[in-house]
Structure formats: structure tokens, C-alpha cells
Amino acid sequence: MSVKKKPLVVVTRKLPDSIETRMRELFDARINLDDTPMSPDQLAEAARTADVLVPTVTDHITADIVNQPDCKLRLIANFGNGVDNIDVEAAHARGITVTNTPKVLTEDTADMTMALILAVPRRMIEGASILTEGKSWAGWSPTWMLGHRIGGKRLGIVGMGRIGQAVARRARAFGLQIHYHNRRPVAPKIAEELGATYWESLDQMLARMDIISVNCPHTPATYHLLSARRLKLIRKDAYIVNTARGEVTDEDTLIKLIEGGEIGGAALDVYEHEPAVNPKLVRLAKAGKVILMPHMGSATIEGRVEMGEKVIINIRTFLDAHKPPDRVLPSML
Numbered sequence: 001m002s003v004k005k006k007p008l009v010v011v012t013r014k015l016p017d018s019i020e021t022r023m024r025e026l027f028d029a030r031i032n033l034d035d036t037p038m039s040p041d042q043l044a045e046a047a048r049t050a051d052v053l054v055p056t057v058t059d060h061i062t063a064d065i066v067n068q069p070d071c072k073l074r075l076i077a078n079f080g081n082g083v084d085n086i087d088v089e090a091a092h093a094r095g096i097t098v099t100n101t102p103k104v105l106t107e108d109t110a111d112m113t114m115a116l117i118l119a120v121p122r123r124m125i126e127g128a129s130i131l132t133e134g135k136s137w138a139g140w141s142p143t144w145m146l147g148h149r150i151g152g153k154r155l156g157i158v159g160m161g162r163i164g165q166a167v168a169r170r171a172r173a174f175g176l177q178i179h180y181h182n183r184r185p186v187a188p189k190i191a192e193e194l195g196a197t198y199w200e201s202l203d204q205m206l207a208r209m210d211i212i213s214v215n216c217p218h219t220p221a222t223y224h225l226l227s228a229r230r231l232k233l234i235r236k237d238a239y240i241v242n243t244a245r246g247e248v249t250d251e252d253t254l255i256k257l258i259e260g261g262e263i264g265g266a267a268l269d270v271y272e273h274e275p276a277v278n279p280k281l282v283r284l285a286k287a288g289k290v291i292l293m294p295h296m297g298s299a300t301i302e303g304r305v306e307m308g309e310k311v312i313i314n315i316r317t318f319l320d321a322h323k324p325p326d327r328v329l330p331s332m333l
């Protein structure tokens with residue numbers, strides 16, 4: 001009796017141990033254990049040899065890769081929620097299924113977002129650095145290191161999907177007034193539960209908020225949604241928090257406006273040219289104007305294991321000739 005060959009699954013980065021073990025049991029899993037991002041040539045080669053590719057947010061799966069004449073891929077099972085690293089339309093046209101890992105990172109990302117919403121106006125990182133960098137501290141003073149109160153301020157959420165709503169729930173508990181812009185208003189029951197005010201006009205919302213949180217995915221429609229023109233509408237004393245994708249904001253203009261005192265400050269977990277971080281942002285961070293995080297929004301052990309479990313479920317259902325639960329279609333973007 002012939003032994004059925006296991007499908008070849010190429011995983012582009014190191015994953016949690018329990019996920020790697022399970023993948024090896026189920027598939028002929030080739031895992032990039034040294035964890036350095038694969039080059040475009042290596043990704044192209046993987047697409048020519050593997051049945052399934054498991055990329056992450058750092059891998060660009062372009063039309064050139066999926067359109068290679070000898071591309072063998074049948075499934076791209078992204079280890080990540082955002083799929084802006086994949087040309088979903090090209091993959092779809094080529095008959096390659098794409099899946100992602102939604103829901104399991106919602107709460108973790110919202111926690112990080114809330115932490116940054118608190119940290120910027122309260123100057124938390126700047127304050128902590130005074131002690132960790134050995135700067136002089138003469139003790140408590142009535143007028144020193146004063147930030148701004150959080151309670152009662154207006155929070156404007158750009159993108160009220162799962163993560164935006166999870167941020168709103170947290171922010172409400174801190175006494176923030178919740179405002180949001182989205183393609184469509186959320187269901188009345190959710191809006192009522194969150195006490196959230198809908199702004200059809202993003203321009204009008206931006207002009208009135210104290211803190212703006214970017215929580216929409218990066219798609220062709222949201223590239224530079226916070227354009228130079230829109231960023232200039234934001235109040236001088238307002239803060240921007242971005243834990244979504246750098247490309248949603250015109251980063252160069254944001255930097256100029258913060259440098260010029262036209263926007264109060266920002267907390268960024270994502271960058272337009274990631275992993276490169278504009279040195280001007282680093283200078284602003286040193287001056288206490290911005291907080292910079294290295295794309296850690298969903299970085300919890302629990303979340304990464306759950307993302308891996310979702311990847312495995314997506315691969316198994318696909319290989320069993322069923323529709324994987326987290327299919328991404330071009331029409332969804």
C-alpha cells in the first residue's frame with residue numbers, strides 16, 4: 001500500500017513551538033527556523049515548490065510571485081490578520097486561496113492601543129526614561145512633567161471594525177467620549193453600548209478630536225487616508241495613535257506637523273516603510289513628542305499560538321476540500 005505524501009507547507013518565519021510541532025505532525029512542514037525574513041527570490045522559489053505557503057506580515061507575496069508560470073501554490077495561509085502583504089487579487093485570479101487569522105488578536109491589539117492612548121498624553125515613556133537613562137531628578141514637583149487628563153476627552157476612532165470596537169470599549173471605561181468614522185455606521189445596538197457618535201465626514205471628525213486612533217486595515221482605499229490635507233485639519237494639541245498600518249498615514253507630513261508644533265504628538269506601533277523607522281521620528285521620540293513601538297500590537301504568547309492554530313485549521317479544511325473559515329476574497333478588501 002502506498003503511503004500518501006504529505007502536502008509541502010513552507011513557513012517563512014519561526015512560529016511558537018507548539019504550532020511548529022503540530023505542523024510537522026500534519027504536513028511536510030519546512031520552517032524558516034533562523035527567522036530572518038526570506039528574500040523575494042526565496043519566496044518565489046517557495047511558491048514554485050510548496051502546496052501551501054504560510055507568510056507573515058513581513059513577506060510581500062506579489063503578483064510576480066503568484067504569476068510565475070510554474071507557481072505550484074494552492075493556498076496562502078497568512079500568519080496575520082492584515083493581508084496587505086499579499087496581492088490577494090492576483091492570487092485569486094490565479095486560483096490560489098488566501099486566508100488570514102482574524103479575531104484572535106483583537107483584544108491584544110486593543111490593549112496595546114489603549115496603553116498608547118494613555119501613555120502619550122500622560123508622557124509615560126518620557127517620564128520613565130528620566131530614571132532609566134540616569135537623568136537628574138530632584139523629586140516630585142507641582143509643576144513638573146505635567147501631561148493632559150484622559151477622562152472627558154474626545155477619542156476619534158478611524159475604522160470601527162473588531163479592533164476599533166474593542167478600543168472603544170476600553171476607552172469608554174477611562175471616561176473618554178467615543179467618536180468614530182467608518183465606511184458605514186455600526187449597528188445601533190453596538191453604537192448605544194459604546195456610546196459612540198458616528199461621523200460620516202472624516203474631515204469633520206479629525207478637526208474636533210483630542211486623540212485619534214487609527215484602527216482600519218491598509219487597503220488601496222485606505223492608503224494615506226490620513227493624507228497631508230487631512231492631517232492639517234487636526235488640532236494643535238491633539239495626539240494620533242496608530243497601531244494599524246503605517247501606510248494609512250502620510251508619515252512625512254505627520255512628522256513635519258509634529259516638528260512644527262501643529263499636532264501635539266503621536267504614538268506609533270507601525271511605520272510607512274517598516275521595518276525602517278524615519279530617523280526624524282526617533283529624534284521626536286527623544287524630545288518626548290512621540291512614542292515609538294516596534295510593531296508589537298498583537299505580540300502576546302497566547303495570541304501568537306491562537307494565530308498558529310487558525311493557520312492550521314485553515315490549511316486542514318482547505319486540504320480536506322472544504323472552504324477554510326478565514327478565506328479572504330478580493331471583494332472584502
Ligand SMILES: O=CC(=O)O
Pocket residue numbers: 057079080081082083105297298
Ligand atoms: O499586524 C499584525 C497583523 O496584521 O496580524
